[in-house]
Amino acid sequence: MLDIQVLRNDLAAVAARLKTRGFELDTAQFELLEAERKTIQTRTQELQAKRNATSKLIGQAKAKGEDVSAIMAEVGALGDELKQLETKLPQVLADMDAFLAVIPNVPHAGVPVGMSEADNVEVRRIGDIPKFAFEVQDHVSIGEGLGGLDFETATKIAGARFSLLTGPLARMHRALAQFMLDTHTDKHGYTETYVPYLVNADSMRGTGQLPKFEEDLFRVPRVVGDDGVEKNFYLIPTAEVPVTNMVRDEIVALEKLPMKFVAHTPCFRSEAGSYGRDTRGMIRQHQFEKVELVQMVHPEKSYEMLEELLGHAETILKQLGLPYRVVKLCTGDMGFSAATTYDIEVWLPAQNTYREISSCSNFEAFQARRMQARFRNAAGKPALLHTLNGSGLAVGRTLVAVLENYQNADGSVTIPDVLRPYMGGMEKLSK
RNA sequence: GGAAGCGUGGCCGAGCGGUUGAAGGCACCGGUCUUGAAAACCGGCAACGAUGCGAGUCGUUCGUGAGUUCGAAUCUCACCGCUUCCGCCA
Numbered sequence: 216m217l218d219i220q221v222l223r224n225d226l227a228a229v230a231a232r233l234k235t236r237g238f239e240l241d242t243a244q245f246e247l248l249e250a251e252r253k254t255i256q257t258r259t260q261e262l263q264a265k266r267n268a269t270s271k272l273i274g275q276a277k278a279k280g281e282d283v284s285a286i287m288a289e290v291g292a293l294g295d296e297l298k299q300l301e302t303k304l305p306q307v308l309a310d311m312d313a314f315l316a317v318i319p320n321v322p323h324a325g326v327p328v329g330m331s332e333a334d335n336v337e338v339r340r341i342g343d344i345p346k347f348a349f350e351v352q353d354h355v356s357i358g359e360g361l362g363g364l365d366f367e368t369a370t371k372i373a374g375a376r377f378s379l380l381t382g383p384l385a386r387m388h389r390a391l392a393q394f395m396l397d398t399h400t401d402k403h404g405y406t407e408t409y410v411p412y413l414v415n416a417d418s419m420r421g422t423g424q425l426p427k428f429e430e431d432l433f434r435v436p437r438v439v440g441d442d443g444v445e446k447n448f449y450l451i452p453t454a455e456v457p458v459t460n461m462v463r464d465e466i467v468a469l470e471k472l473p474m475k476f477v478a479h480t481p482c483f484r485s486e487a488g489s490y491g492r493d494t495r496g497m498i499r500q501h502q503f504e505k506v507e508l509v510q511m512v513h514p515e516k517s518y519e520m521l522e523e524l525l526g527h528a529e530t531i532l533k534q535l536g537l538p539y540r541v542v543k544l545c546t547g548d549m550g551f552s553a554a555t556t557y558d559i560e561v562w563l564p565a566q567n568t569y570r571e572i573s574s575c576s577n578f579e580a581f582q583a584r585r586m587q588a589r590f591r592n593a594a595g596k597p598a599l600l601h602t603l604n605g606s607g608l609a610v611g612r613t614l615v616a617v618l619e620n621y622q623n624a625d626g627s628v629t630i631p632d633v634l635r636p637y638m639g640g641m642e643k644l645s646k
Numbered sequence: 647g648g649a650a651g652c653g654u655g656g657c658c659g660a661g662c663g664g665u666u667g668a669a670g671g672c673a674c675c676g677g678u679c680u681u682g683a684a685a686a687c688c689g690g691c692a693a694c695g696a697u698g699c700g701a702g703u704c705g706u707u708c709g710u711g712a713g714u715u716c717g718a719a720u721c722u723c724a725c726c727g728c729u730u731c732c733g734c735c736a
Contacts, residue, residue, distance in 0.1 A: 256696060260705045267705085270717040274664035290716045466656060466693090587694095591656075595675065597693075 216315055216584045223249065232321050235328045236546040240318065248314055252307050259300040266293050316420070317427050320581040322546045323518075323554040329545030335558070336545065341529070342538030344562055345620055352626070353565035354618040355496045358384060360626045361644055364497075375494075376486060376501045378611070383644050387617070387630070388504070390637035392479050392610050395506040395531055399607055403527045405477035405508060410457035412480060413448040418460040421586035423552035423578075424452060430487045433501075450483035454507035455604045462511050463586035466597050472590055473512040473520060477607065480505065497611045498570065504610035510603040511588065514580065517601035518555070521577040525557050528573045528607040534633045537616050538562040540569050554579045559608075561616040572612045575605030 222229055222245060230240040269290045276286065327336045358364025363384035369377040380388055399405040413435060419425040424432060433450040451457055458476050467474070482505050493499035508527060512520045525541065532539045544556040553576040560569035580599040583589070589597040621629045627645035630638055 253696085256705090260696060263706085264704055266716080271665070273716055277664075287716055294716090468656080591674090595691080597656095 216581060217318055217321065218580075218584065219311075219315065222315075229321060233319065236319060236322055236549060237330060238319050241314075245314065248307070248311050252311055255300060255304050255307050259297070259304050262293055262297045262300065266290060266297065269293075313426075316585075319551045320549075320554050320578065322549065323577070323579070326549070326555055327543060327545045328547075330547040331545075332548050334545040335548055336543045338541040338543050338557065340538075340540040341533065342536070342562070344538050345564060347564065347622075347624075349624040351564045351619065352622060353496065354615040357618045357622055357626065357628060361628070361646055366496075373501075376499065378497050378500060383638070383641070384614075386638060387634065387644070388610060388614050390634045391613050391617070392504055392506055393637050394534075394634055395607060395610070395613075396477060396479055398531060398534065399477040399506070399508060399527060402530070403475075403508075405475045405527075408458060408461075408476045408478045410451075410454060410478050410480060412451050412457075412483075414451055414457055414460070416447055416449065418456055418463070419449050421460050421463050421588075422456050422582050423550075423585065424449075424456065427551065431485050433483045433485055451480060452484045453482050453505060453604075453606075454478040454480040455509060458507065458509040459511075459582060459588075459602050459604065460586060462583075462588040462600065464588075466589045466591055467511070467600070469513075469591055469593065472600075473510050473516065476509045478507050478509070479610075480507065497615050500611060503612075506607050506610060508575075508605050508607040511583075511590075511600045512603065513590070514599070514601045517577050517579060517603060521555065521557075521575065521603055524603055524605050524607075525559070525575045528559055528575055528605050531608050531613075532559065532561060532572070535613070535617065535631045537613075537620055539572070550574075550576065552576075552578050552581050554581065557605075561612065562620065563616060564619045564622075570612065572616065573606040573608045576603065578602045578604075 217229065226240075226242050226245065230242050233240050269286060273286050273290070327334060329335070352360070355364065355366070361384065363380060363382040365379045365381065366377075369379035372379070396407060400407050416425055419432070432452060435448040435450065436445050437448060438445055457480075458478050461476070462474070482503055483501060486499060486501060489499060497503075508524055510520055510524060529539070529541070539559055539561045542558045542560060544553075544558060549556045556574055556576040558571050559573040559575070561572040562568075563570050579601050582602045583599040588600050588602070590600050592598045617631060617634075618628055621631065623629060623643075625645070627643050629643055630641055635642060
């Protein structure tokens with residue numbers, strides 16, 4: 216959510232910056248809503264003030280035993296208009312809120328302007344791309360060759376875009392998550408968290424998935440109470456949602472900042488609108504695991520912390536010996552809530568390209584404003600936090616990357632050194 | 647699933663339908679005292695919103711939503727959450 220004050224004071228400038236990310240702000244509509252809001256709100260408050268003052272007089276007169284019928288008639292006269300306005304005002308405010316809720320964040324000044332992925336800017340490349348003296352296989356062939364990767368059975372159990380791992384492959388999947396968690400908690404100072412995988416609509420709204428992107432989510436309806444009212448749970452599309460919402464409607468003490476949390480959770484995405492993309496393998500699934508880094512920080516520190524968080528995610532790839540590059544997303548390629556985003560892309564030999572494995576973003580106060588997530592500043596006043604998050608990393612895609620980058624001519628896969636302690640000392644996956 | 651109780655400011659905790667935005671305490675900020683600190687004492691201290699250049703003024707908010715009333719933290723109803731007891735249970 217953008218700051219409505221900024222829209223009031225600097226509408227044209229905001230519209231221009233939003234245009235760089237491909238969003239047309241309806242400034243006429245805003246001005247219309249704002250004018251209506253102002254008229255109704257000021258008139259309502261005026262009448263309320265009059266009512267309050269008169270009611271106070273009644274109390275005083277009654278205490279003295281005076282006749283109050285004349286004043287009562289006076290208040291009664293306010294009744295109709297006030298009642299009408301008091302019904303109208305929340306509607307107008309809700310209209311404005313609905314208008315604001317679908318406006319994406321304003322890109323930070325340092326974000327390259329562009330319309331698509333093609334305009335993203337490469338920041339660095341790390342690691343040497345492996346050379347193979349044989350024809351490389353993709354992770355599906357490798358996994359099926361080894362045994363333990365079975366899409367047919369997954370499809371039988373659930374449907375398309377699910378996977379089934381068994382044996383050493385399942386173990387390596389777990390090992391990766393464990394290794395990531397241990398690294399972030401022991402070396403990077405994050406607090407491990409276990410969170411709900413089903414969340415309410417307020418939480419989804421807080422981080423920006425709702426109201427605009429409901430079709431990307433798995434919705435779980437449930438009947439609540441005796442009156443049969445239906446409310447929804449939503450399966451989390453990322454741990455960002457439950458973890459960031461920990462501070463919703465909170466005012467945290469200055470000394471508690473920065474707050475750094477890591478959570479390993481499944482993530483559920485409907486992948487509506489991605490029919491036909493990445494249909495083979497584990498790249499794009501309805502359910503996948505991710506180790507997520509989340510920070511709530513002082514607004515002055517958020518860009519510094521973003522670089523740090525990005526480094527934490529990169530550490531995992533370095534430790535695993537996987538080649539990758541860091542890309543700064545352009546205005547047109549960023550997510551709805553982000554002010555700045557770096558993607559980390561890992562090298563996938565079978566695709567002969569880099570593929571996204573992590574996305575690290577600074578949301579500035581965009582999510583905090585929706586969540587009313589605040590801290591008490593040096594002056595003792597509540598102020599909005601900045602929130603950040605990044606994958607550290609997507610576990611399924613990391614498994615894919617390990618299988619492909621560590622494959623051998625005989626179809627076996629060498630286990631990266633850092634994973635061996637988590638694999639009972641095993642050095643190789645083979646048939 | 648059954649029974650009872652409870653939801654008040656950053657935290658704890660009072661609160662007759664009418665100067666209650668809300669006693670008191672803690673925390674926090676400023677001051678006096680002190681070589682410094684602590685203690686003690688004095689003072690300040692809710693959030694959000696509207697409006698104004700500004701000091702300010704006004705409105706809303708006591709779990710949420712409806713209702714009664716000229717007026718609701720206080721009365722009524724529904725819902726949500728928490729606690730305790732019984733039953734069931736991974």
